[in-house]
Amino acid sequence: MRKFLVVPGVVLPCLAVLPAGCSSGDDPDENPADGGIPSDVRLTPSDTDYPAVGKLDPALRNALQQAAKDARDRDVDIRITSGWRSKAYQQRLLEEGVSKYGSLAEARQYVNTPEKSTHVFGRAVDVGPTRADDWLIQHGADYGLCQAYANEMWHFELLTTPGGDCPPQLSDAAAG
Numbered sequence: 001m002r003k004f005l006v007v008p009g010v011v012l013p014c015l016a017v018l019p020a021g022c023s024s025g026d027d028p029d030e031n032p033a034d035g036g037i038p039s040d041v042r043l044t045p046s047d048t049d050y051p052a053v054g055k056l057d058p059a060l061r062n063a064l065q066q067a068a069k070d071a072r073d074r075d076v077d078i079r080i081t082s083g084w085r086s087k088a089y090q091q092r093l094l095e096e097g098v099s100k101y102g103s104l105a106e107a108r109q110y111v112n113t114p115e116k117s118t119h120v121f122g123r124a125v126d127v128g129p130t131r132a133d134d135w136l137i138q139h140g141a142d143y144g145l146c147q148a149y150a151n152e153m154w155h156f157e158l159l160t161t162p163g164g165d166c167p168p169q170l171s172d173a174a175a176g
């Protein structure tokens with residue numbers, strides 16, 4: 001059951017008035033307009049109809065598309081589990097983190113503020129599955145892609161020129 005209708009160039013939330021193909025589920029974290037990704041969707045770096053991918057910095061997206069193409073040749077599927085996020089979505093994630101970890105200071109090690117998160121600026125992606133993370137950790141620098149935080153093996157940013165050296169990782173998101 002889909003919560004959103006995707007037609008070329010547009011992602012529409014499924015409303016009660018819309019016909020078949022929609023369900024009544026309404027998890028705000030899955031709202032594509034905020035950068036959410038519906039749970040039944042597997043995004044690739046080419047799925048620009050979804051704002052999570054469509055609103056990424058074009059240079060980052062191009063690097064990911066190139067990497068995904070080469071990874072595919074090695075039987076590795078690169079999926080975007082989170083990309084661009086609206087400030088509202090990032091704020092919700094931070095609040096969820098505070099309830100999960102018990103304090104803002106603890107939560108900040110895993111979730112950044114809307115003002116600081118590189119996701120909000122379209123300059124970060126979270127990649128899965130683990131096999132894809134491992135591949136990108138090994139080969140990402142060939143495309144300028146680097147793991148930014150030591151405690152997030154899935155979080156990549158464009159931090160060097162293709163073939164360059166990645167800068168030292170920050171320990172966590174709070175160190176940034």
Ligand SMILES: [Zn+2]
Pocket residue numbers: 119124125126152154155156
């Ligand atoms: Zn991330």
